[in-house]
């Protein structure tokens with residue numbers, strides 16, 4: 001008895017299809033079906049093989065016309081199957097002209113884990129509460145800002161031009177700086193010619209109706225329109241704001257800016273601050289990496305002995321690597337949250353995922369210090385006592401690991417807590433259609449938005465999310481309205497300072513366990529902050545039972561959040 005070679009080919013083919021369209025997380029039924037298909041085909045091949053081998057004599061396979069006919073029939077069958085699947089995928093991928101982001105998810109979702117997906121907005125006997133009731137506090141604001149969105153042709157420091165859409169005529173938009181506890185009122189005025197837009201406060205856990213997501217928490221503000229956002233600054237640290245309407249295009253074109261919340265008691269005087277937003281702009285000279293729209297070296301003079309804080313924001317889609325040459329430094333905050341007992345880092349490379357932030361602090365030495373984005377080593381920020389001098393950029397070094405940096409401190413929950421709910425999420429990619437167009441899709445548990453089942457929670461619950469990335473690119477996953485505590489990374493418990501993130505970057509092959517308290521009722525985006533991935537399917541929602549949205553998304557509504 002020998003093993004038919006064609007069995008190997010069948011096994012290989014099925015494995016290949018499984019790699020492209022793997023059921024995720026690994027569920028029993030699809031696995032059994034695919035292994036069942038393999039087993040069935042093997043039995044057929046084996047029996048036919050056995051028919052040909054009798055008494056040690058192998059009868060030849062058909063040749064000539066008979067063989068050609070068999071090959072033709074088999075090829076046609078495969079083409080019909082593949083074509084049929086592609087056609088079906090193409091048709092079903094088309095997005096409705098008008099839909100509720102959350103209803104689609106509930107209608108098409110088949111969720112993993114122990115979540116009751118039937119308990120949507122009318123679940124658990126809770127009264128239906130529209131999210132519009134979760135607004136910021138009334139009263140006289142402590143700080144008022146106006147952000148005017150316009151179309152603008154702007155220049156980078158090199159002179160390269162950007163056809164931008166910008167807040168207040170600048171890229172990035174103006175720095176909004178407030179104090180912890182301030183009641184902040186921001187008026188968005190849309191003076192673009194044809195770009196409906198919104199403002200989302202990235203990393204601020206604001207009330208749901210102030211979250212700025214077109215089609216979920218508000219309608220996009222049309223040209224000529226305006227919208228008022230009100231929220232109290234409960235957090236401290238480095239954040240940013242950006243459009244959440246067609247964000248993959250609008251943020252790219254410049255509709256973003258930094259947002260800094262100073263601590264309530266006056267901050268120690270004399271700290272020299274640099275707020276630096278990294279972003280790639282499309283210019284007349286091609287894609288250009290910038291720090292605050294500078295694509296050339298920027299020089300600043302800082303007297304030796306001055307405490308310096310650099311607030312680094314990655315406003316780009318992809319991860320960036322930064323180095324700071326010329327001084328040891330501390331990472332004093334990650335995603336706005338302070339690091340407990342940070343220690344000095346030397347010649348360390350910092351990876352910052354799209355949407356994330358680091359605060360770096362050091363005391364200015366008497367020689368130059370140079371901040372470099374490794375995507376543009378000739379540019380960057382050079383600090384020196386007289387604004388002159390040279391220092392070569394640091395181009396490599398050991399990589400910073402925030403899960404092992406600083407010292408542990410008390411947290412309200414941790415890896416050993418009893419969780420009320422847990423979710424398993426697998427990020428992946430596969431070829432397919434999105435809204436009738438062929439793409440490489442970015443999937444969550446095999447689904448693309450708006451068909452990704454919602455993560456449904458009840459107010460007050462303690463939630464655990466296990467997330468892994470089996471796709472070939474990194475995904476900076478951003479949950480709105482909450483900060484998640486990192487429990488473990490790649491199976492190792494986080495041992496450093498408690499790490500509270502709003503954007504968790506999973507490199508290819510990585511996995512994280514995260515926890516959060518469901519303490520901010522509403523309907524919240526949870527998506528990849530590579531905004532092109534978000535627009536191509538990698539978007540889901542966190543929903544609180546009993547809460548609904550009156551807003552619709554889709555072509556006919558003018559609302560497209562990603």
Ligand code: C2O
Nearest residue numbers: 200202355478525
């Ligand atoms: Cu910074 Cu949903 O976005």
Ligand code: CU
Nearest residue numbers: 475528530533
């Ligand atoms: Cu992604």
